[in-house]
Amino acid sequence: MSDLILHHYPTSPFAEKVRLILGYKQLAWKSVLIPMIMPKPDLTALTGGYRKTPVLQIGADIYCDTALIGDVLEHLAPAPAIYPDAVKGAARIVAQWADSALFTASMAYNFQPAGVAQVFAGAPAEGVQAFVADRTAMRGGAARMASADATGTYKSYLRRIASMLREQDFLFGAQPCVADFAAYHPLWFTQERTPALAGILDATPEVKSWMARMKVIGHGSPGKCSAEEALQMARNARPVALQGEVFQDEHGIALGSQVEIAADNFGLEPTEGELIAATRTRYTLRRSDDRAGTVQVHFPRVGFTLKKVSP
Template sequence: MSELILHHYPNSPFAEKIRLVFGYKKMAWKSVTIPMVMPKPDLTALTGGYRRTPVLQIGADIYCDTVLICEVLDTLSSQGTLYPTRNRGAASTIAQWADSAVFTAAMAYNFQPAGVAQVFAGAPAEVVKAFVADRAAMRGGAPRMAPCDATGIYKTYLRRMANMLHEQAFLFGDAPCVADFAFYHPLWFTQQRTPALAGILDATPNILTWMDRMAAFGHGQSEKLSAADALALARLATPASVEKEVFEDDHGIPLGSHVVIAADHFGLEPTEGELVAATRTRFSLRRTDAQAGTVHVHFPRVGYTLKKASA
């Protein structure tokens, strides 16, 4: 198997989700640091436009969205499983809720003035301004939830989670699953990146104990890698074959078509390429870039739209 390469930056909550999965599964990986805001030329050379963080690269295969990245990592390691057999559907559903509703409320709470002051401590005003503009563009102009609304919603979600953790170590029992990692990362940001606001967690002490338990997994074994070297590895590699993938056609778009895939909300930058696979759970595009060579870019079905590219 080619090396696991994660394109990310330290303050990214979703990247922390995957870094912690690496730790739980005791995996070795390469770390490529990317910019927090656009432009991200080295990353988009691999993805064709997708810019959300993180992105997993395995040779010439590029995996977008932590939902898909978790599925891929789970198949590559026998250390535990992120998807318990008896509760796979429930765990995945809770993870989806945590990655969307809980994350949205938590980050709106975290980015009130006291939190912004800590996240950007010592940064020039133009850096803060660029970040705000970048995230507004990612929301497609939709307003951010007001901190006063986010506070009450976040507290409600924390109480629900505390109830799930009653008399058990993790959300679904004695071992962590994908729901634990999805719930952890926005709370991690509150605790570790905006500690002035972390008092909201004190009302749910079993969540604090659970967070310590999760953090103890660490981040696995990582080594730094330059973006140029990651691109070179992609150029030298050949994407894994998708010829045996079962084609699930829900769009009336045949394989080999030139298509566009984009997130259905937040970070709407499209990726164009040749549709080479459409399974029950993912789409795969083949595209060629001068820097990255020929790659396959993979997306989960949930959260993404597929359509034919304009002629």
């Protein structure tokens, strides 16, 4: 198997989710650091447009969105499982809630003035302005939740998580599952990046104890890799052969069509390519780039839109 390469930056909450899963499964991986904001020319050479963090690269196969990355890592290292059979459906539902509703409320809370001062301590004003403009563009111009509304919502969500943790170490039992990794990363940002605001966690001691258990999982032992080395690995590799059922038609778009795939609500930059698979759970595009060569870019179905490109 080719090296696992994670394209990320240290303060990304969603990257922390994947770093912990890699640590939990004790998988060796290489770290490519990417910019926090656009442009990200080395990353988009691989993805064709998708810009969200993180992205997993395995040779010439590029995996977008942490929900799909979790599935890929589970396939590569089934034990310890993050999708245990007994709770698989419920764990996925909680993870999807955590990656959307919980994340949205927590980040709106975190980015009130006291949090902004800590996140951008020492940064020039133009850097802060560039970050704000970048994230506004990612939301498609939609307003961020007001901090007062976010505070009340976040407190309610923390109480719900605490309720799930009564008399057990993790959200669904004695071992962590995908729901734990998804629920942890927004709270990690509060605790680690905006500690001036972390007092919100004090009312739920069960949550704080659980966070301590999650933190000790760690990230394993990542190695370093430059962006150019990652691009060279993609150029030198051959995309994996797709196996099993590769087509479940929900759009009336045939395999081999030129299509665009984009997230449906955040980070809307599309990726264009040839549709070579549309399975029950994912889409796969084939595309070529002067720097990355021929790659396969994979997306989950849930949370993404597919449309045909007009000739």
